[in-house]
Amino acid sequence: MSYLLIGNISALICDDCIEPLANARIRVYLPDPRYPVANSQGIFSDLQPLSAKEVLMKADRLLAEAALDDQGNFTLSWKQEHLFTEPLELDLCLDTLPGKTGIRLPRNFHLCKAVLHWKRSTTGYIGAYAYVVPSDIWNVIRGEAGAWVITGTVKQHRETGQEPSPSLRVEAYNALSGKMIGTAFTNEYGRYTLRFSRKDLYHGALQPVRQGRRHMGPDVYFRIYHHDRIVLAENETHATAPDRQDLPPCSCVNLVYRSSMMKWASGQIQGWLQDMKMLSGKSRKKREQWHLSNALV
Incomplete structure (x- = not known):
């Protein structure tokens, strides 16, 4: 009898933007009879960090492992003689973060221990599992890895309102160093997503230490181009706004420009x-x- 588990794992950058956990790995384990289910939240529990020792100690119970694709989708399959009525354990491993920014280091997390719902098919049983990492947890994970992501929408101000602007090049600059730290293009909805690492902020220069900087993030300003024509030209003074200073690892910055x-x-x-x-x-x-x-x- 075969089992097929399909699903998706993504993370919230902000309330209206999700990024898939591309290239992460998901593992399924047989239950350990010595430890009954203690988490009443089941599949809705939050990520719990796992040490390398904890991962090694459960290696003999591993059923299957698979990598997530660019959209965060995965497919797991294995053979088993009986129908699972007991809980399975699901773990997540992040070797690299989306965009391959930050420190490359295996980070293991326990996703859940729960009884999955299986549906009988002609070849066996099919189940599904999906999880979205909350933004506050994802912010901590990115911060510990030294990886930043900034997302938002670019809109053009018109007399009739604000309209999304696709196919624009967005450049982000660190006001503390004057260096460009990331670039991205807007999609058909005017949304951009750019990623960078802590090492990109100062390019080898000593990072200035300022009191009260919680995230040790950049103060940012932006420039936007339509092909080679600039449509928004900010400078260091724009980075003095409170929402532009010391950006957290997961940030949302919406931009508006006037063509006139x-x-x-x-x-x-x-x-x-x-x-x-x-x-x-x-x-x-x-x-x-x-x-x-x-x-x-």
Whole structure:
């Protein structure tokens, strides 16, 4: 008799954004009769960290193991002679975090110990399991790994409201170092998701220590491009806003730009370049007269 367990494991970055745990591993174990089910929450229990010793001690009870795909989906199968009416144990191993940022180190967690619901098929039994890591727990896991993720939407301000903007390049900068720390493109809904590691924040420079910085995260500002044309140009002053300082490992920053303002800025730059070209073609005496006349205006 065969068993097939399918499902998905993802994590909440914020209330409206989930990231799949791509490349993580899920394991299924036979129950240990010495330890009855003590968790009444069953499949809805939170992640519990496991030490390397605890993982090793249950290795002889391992039924099956599989890797999650890019969408966090998994398929597990094994052979067994009888129908499971007792609980199974499910564990999760994170060798790398989504985006392969942060410190690469096996991190093992206990997902649940519960009696799964099996449905009979022509070839055996089929069951399903899904779990979403709460944002507060995922924030701690990412922080311990030194891995950041920033997500949000980019919208264009119009007279009729705000509209999502797809296919834009979003660049995030660390105001404490002036370095770009990540880049991403918006999808068809105007959402972007960019990831970076702690080592990307200061590029080998000594990290400044400031009192009250809980997350040791960056102060960020953004630049947004449509192809090679800039549509939003922030600077270090934007990073002084409270919601832009010391970003936690899981952060959400929504951005809005006005196309009319960027057209005005583009026109000003073109006019400045034309003035420079005009000045370069004048004699020194005429340039001095031009400067004097403009100063008197």
